[in-house]
Amino acid sequence: MARRLGVVLFILLSLQLLSSYSVHSRTIVENLPGFDDPLPFKLETGYVGTGQNEDIQLLYYFVESERNPEEDPLMLWIAGGPVCSTLGAFFRENGPLQFDYKKSTEEKPVLELNPYSWTKVLNIIYLDTPVGAGFSYAKSYLASKTSDTLSSKHVYEFLRKWLNDHQRFMSNPFYMGGVSYSGITIPLIIQEIHNGNEDGNRPEINIKGFLIGNPLTDRNIDFNSRIPYAYKVALISDQLYESAKEHCSGDYINSKNALCARDLRRVDECLEFIYDNHILEPVCASSENAASNPLLLQPLSRSWCREDNYVYNVLWANDDDVQRALGIRQGIVKDWVQCNGDHYEIGKNDTDTYSYNVESSLPYHRNMTRKSYRALIYSGDHDSVFPHVGTEIWIQSLNLTVESEWAPWFVDQQVAGYQTTYSHNNYSLTYATVKGAGHTASEYKPKECLAMVDRWFTHNSLKPVYNAIGLLNT
Numbered sequence: 001m002a003r004r005l006g007v008v009l010f011i012l013l014s015l016q017l018l019s020s021y022s023v024h025s026r027t028i029v030e031n032l033p034g035f036d037d038p039l040p041f042k043l044e045t046g047y048v049g050t051g052q053n054e055d056i057q058l059l060y061y062f063v064e065s066e067r068n069p070e071e072d073p074l075m076l077w078i079a080g081g082p083v084c085s086t087l088g089a090f091f092r093e094n095g096p097l098q099f100d101y102k103k104s105t106e107e108k109p110v111l112e113l114n115p116y117s118w119t120k121v122l123n124i125i126y127l128d129t130p131v132g133a134g135f136s137y138a139k140s141y142l143a144s145k146t147s148d149t150l151s152s153k154h155v156y157e158f159l160r161k162w163l164n165d166h167q168r169f170m171s172n173p174f175y176m177g178g179v180s181y182s183g184i185t186i187p188l189i190i191q192e193i194h195n196g197n198e199d200g201n202r203p204e205i206n207i208k209g210f211l212i213g214n215p216l217t218d219r220n221i222d223f224n225s226r227i228p229y230a231y232k233v234a235l236i237s238d239q240l241y242e243s244a245k246e247h248c249s250g251d252y253i254n255s256k257n258a259l260c261a262r263d264l265r266r267v268d269e270c271l272e273f274i275y276d277n278h279i280l281e282p283v284c285a286s287s288e289n290a291a292s293n294p295l296l297l298q299p300l301s302r303s304w305c306r307e308d309n310y311v312y313n314v315l316w317a318n319d320d321d322v323q324r325a326l327g328i329r330q331g332i333v334k335d336w337v338q339c340n341g342d343h344y345e346i347g348k349n350d351t352d353t354y355s356y357n358v359e360s361s362l363p364y365h366r367n368m369t370r371k372s373y374r375a376l377i378y379s380g381d382h383d384s385v386f387p388h389v390g391t392e393i394w395i396q397s398l399n400l401t402v403e404s405e406w407a408p409w410f411v412d413q414q415v416a417g418y419q420t421t422y423s424h425n426n427y428s429l430t431y432a433t434v435k436g437a438g439h440t441a442s443e444y445k446p447k448e449c450l451a452m453v454d455r456w457f458t459h460n461s462l463k464p465v466y467n468a469i470g471l472l473n474t
Contacts, residue, residue, distance in 0.1 A: 025046050025047050025327070026044055026045070026046040026165075026327075027044065027045045027046060027326065027327025028042075028043075028044055029043040029044065029045060029325060029326060029327070030043075031325060032097075032111065032322065032325050032326075033316070033319060033321045033322050033325060034099075034108070034109050034110050034111040034316060034322075035097065035110075035111040035112075039096075040113070041063055041064065041066055041096050041119060042063065042064040042069075043061065043062070043063055043096075044061075044062040044063075045059065045060065045061050045062070045326050045327050045328075046059070046060055046062075046327070047059055047060075047136075047329070048060065048158050048161050048162055048165075049161075050154040050157040050158050050161070051143060051154060051157070052143070053139075055138055055139040055140055055142075055143035056130075056131060056136070056138055056139075056143055056154055057131075057136060057137050057138075057139070057329075058127060058128060058129055058131075058136045058154065058158050059127075059128045059134060059135040059136045059328070060125050060126060060127045060128070060158075060162070061086065061087070061090060061095075061125070061126040061326075062123075062124070062125045062126075062166075063095065063096055063119040063123070063124050063126075064119070064123055065119060065120070065121060065122055065123045066096075066117075066119055066120045066121075067120060067121050069123050069169075070168070070172075071172070072121060072122055072123055072172065073122055073123065073172060073173045073174070073175055073208070073457055074122075074123045074124075074125070074169050074172040074173070074174050074175070075118075075122050075123065075124050075125070075174075075175045075176070075177045075211075076124075076125045076127060076155070076159060076174075076175075076176055076177065077089060077094075077124055077125065077126050077127065077177045077178055078127055078129055078155065078176075078177075078178040078182050078185065078186070078189075079128075079133075079178065079179070079180075079182065080178065080179050080180025080181035080182050080183075080216075080440075081133070081180070081181050081339050081340075081342065081343050081344070082130065082148070082151070082181045082182075082184070082185065082342060082343075082344060082354065082356075083130055083131075083132040083133045083339060083340045083342040083343065083354060084133050084134075084338060084339040084343070085128050085133045085134030085135075085317075085336070085337070085338055085339070086126035086127060086128055086134065087126070087128075087134060087313060087317060087338070088310075088313065088338050089126060089179070090126050091313055092309075092310075092313075092443045093179070093440060093442040093443050093446075094114075094116075094117060094118035094119075094124070094442050094446075094449070094450075095114060095117055095118075095119065095124075095126065096113065096114055096117040096119045097111050097112070097113065097114055097117075098111070098112060098113075098114040099111060099112075099309065099312045099313070099316075100112040101309055101312070104312050106311070106315060109312040109315055109316040111316075114446070115447075116446035116447050116449070116450040117450070118442075118449075118450060118453055120450070120454075121450075121453070121454045121457065121458075122453070122457070123169065123172065124177075125162065127155065127158065129151060129154060129155055129158070130146045130151040130154065130354070131143075131144055131146070132144065132340045132342055132353060132354070133337050133338060133339050133340045134333075134336065134337075134338075135323075135326075135328050135329075135333050135336065137329075137332050137333055144353050145352075145353050145354075145355075146353065146354060146355070147354065147355035147356070147357045148184055148185055148188060148355070148356060148357050148358040149188060149357055149358065151185060152185050152188035152189045152191075152192055153192055155185075155189045155192075156189060156192035156193055156196060159193070159205060160196070160201065160202075160203060160205070163203050163205065164203060167203075170203055170206065171206060172206065173206060173208040174205055174206050174207045174208060175207070175208060175209050175210055175211060176189055176190055176207075176209075176210040176211075177210065177211045177212070178212055178213075179212065179213040179214050179215070179440040180213075180214055180215065180216060180385070180386065180439065180440060181216050181344055182212060182215070183212050183215025183216045183217045183361060183386075184216055184217070184358055184360075184361050185358075185361075186210055186212055186361075187210075187361040187364030187365055187368065188358065188361065188364060190207065190210055190364070190368060190373070191364050191367065191368075193205050193207050194207070194371065207373070208373065208374055209373045209374030209375055209376075210373070210374075210375055210376075211375070211376035211377070211378070211453065211456070212375075212376075212377055212378075213377075213378050213379070213380075213440045213441050213442065214378075214379055214380055214383050214385065214386050214439045214440045214441060215377065215379075215386060215391065216344075216386050217360065217361050217362060217365070217390075217391070217394050218359070218360035218361070218362050218390075218394050219253075219346070219359050219360065220251075220253065220254075220359075220360070221360075221390045221393050221394050222386045222387075222390040222391070222394075223252075223253050223346045223390075224250065224251060224252050224253055224390070225386075225387045225389040225390030225391075225393065226252070226384055226387060226390075227241065227244060227245075227252050227267060228241075228387075228389050229384055229387035229388075229389045229390075230267070230270070230271060230384065232389065233279060233382075233384075235270055235271060235274060235279065236267055236270045236271070240263065240266055240267065240270070243259075243263050244260070244263035244264065244266075244267060247259035247260040247262075247263050248260035248263065248264070252264060252267075253346055253347070271384075274384065275305075275306075276383075276384045276385050276439070277306070277383065277384075277385060277438045277439040278306070278380070278382050278383065278437075278438025278439065278444060279382050279384050279438075280382055281305070281306060281438070282304060282305050283305070284305035284307050284308075310338065313338060314336065314337070314338065317336040318335060318336050342354040344356060362394055362397065365394075365398060366398060368427065369398055369400065369424045369427045369429075370424075370425070370427070371426075371427060372425075372426035372427065373427055373428075374427075374428045374429075374430075374460070375427075375428065375429040375430070376429075376430045376432070376452075376453070376456050377391060377395065377429065377430070377431045377432075378417075378431070378432045378433070378434055378441055378449075378452065379391050379432075379433050379434070379441065380433075380434050380436075380437030380438045380439060380440065380441040380444060380445070381417070381433045381434065381435055381436070381437065382436060382437060382438045382444075383437070383438045383439035383440075383441075384439075385439040386439065388433055391431070392431070395422070395429070395431055398422070398424075398429075400422035400423060400424045400427075400429060401422060401423050401424060402420065402421075402422055403421040403422060403423050403428075404419075404420060404421045405420060406418055406419075406420045407419065407420070409432065409452070409462035409463060410463075411447060411448045411451045415435055416434065416435055416445070416448040416451065416452070417432050417433040417434045417435045417437075417448065417452075417462075418432070418433045418435075419431065419432040419433075419462045421461075428460065430456060430460070430461075430462065432452060432462055434448055434449060434452070435448075437449075
């Protein structure tokens with residue numbers, strides 16, 4: 001009886017703690033543990049309440065552009081997953097800080113400036129959505145249940161409230177941005193924004209377009225593209241590929257016949273020890289693959305793996321001093337995690353808290369081609385999670401007019417990737433590959449990706465810009 005009473009009291013105290021916080025709160029962050037000097041850029045964090053009774057509290061990190069915050073575009077960035085924190089992007093993809101891995105230890109992660117931060121040319125809101133990872137949270141278990149469509153509505157609600165609290169950015173050109181699974185949700189969010197503007201919702205959002213890297217767009221197209229991609233990069237043989245294509249009829253995720261299943265087992269054997277985020281990097285040892293290949297457990301043969309660096313993000317975010325500096329509400333999120341168990345994999349059913357209720361965002365893309373939007377879709381050409389092969393297939397299905405043929409684009413006079421541009425009336429789409437990059441591109445090729453987005457935002461082209469005295473944009 002006493003134990004039950006204690007549980008009830010704990011719940012009541014927790015609810016009181018949650019309700020005591022204001023719906024909107026802001027913290028101006030001037031110093032961060034791990035970085036010795038005052039931050040040389042403007043960083044703001046805060047919570048915005050969304051949903052019924054504002055039971056969803058979404059945490060954001062806002063960084064002003066280092067160039068011209070009054071005129072540079074404003075971009076709202078969301079992570080993939082679908083339930084991952086944007087701190088991953090903040091530190092590893094395009095934010096103003098990164099970990100100094102040579103100086104960092106588990107006791108003291110060390111931060112340094114990222115010379116290729118996109119905040120040099122953009123105002124960026126990094127948003128932890130939906131709840132389940134990072135520091136965003138729900139006030140009840142029921143409120144934590146969400147889906148592709150519902151979380152998109154929450155992002156739209158967040159954006160309207162954020163702009164009301166930051167009215168000096170209302171006139172800035174607005175763009176949505178993200179990677180991976182956000183290829184499903186970003187088109188939904190843009191549809192919410194468009195519908196809201198059409199309905200006269202205030203504030204009216206000055207939306208101009210979107211950019212998505214290494215996107216999941218259509219589950220059938222993107223997952224089925226993995227085997228053709230593996231064939232193109234010589235991970236499976238001609239004979240095996242032709243056999244699988246014939247017996248599976250090109251459908252490698254739904255076909256059930258025995259010959260297809262046999263070929264797919266052989267494909268799995270070929271790809272089991274390939275790091276799918278970047279096919280040229282080492283695959284990390286795990287209990288699963290180590291069981292079938294004991295060599296992976298030998299200490300001397302253990303290769304460096306990219307995930308080895310990710311531990312610093314977890315250690316840093318779970319530090320009490322870090323959370324106080326960021327203005328995190330104490331005692332609500334027990335442990336910060338980069339991604340939770342809702343992370344999508346092929347064939348995965350809905351979880352207790354997330355419904356993958358949009359199979360394809362292609363219909364939303366087709367709808368956007370009838371609007372005056374700009375789009376940048378980019379892929380790392382060594383990514384086998386969502387290979388460029390599938391991205392090119394669904395882009396072709398939009399039946400757009402080719403404005404510029406497939407051609408290289410350059411950084412420092414070297415090929416950085418390939419691009420082609422499309423249009424339909426006032427709609428424009430640039431598709432680019434990033435040479436040597438994986439999933440996701442900016443983590444592997446930060447210099448090239450900064451050049452890519454800067455040129456696209458400024459000139460609508462990835463080609464370098466020249467004037468009478470030489471190169472302006474490298």
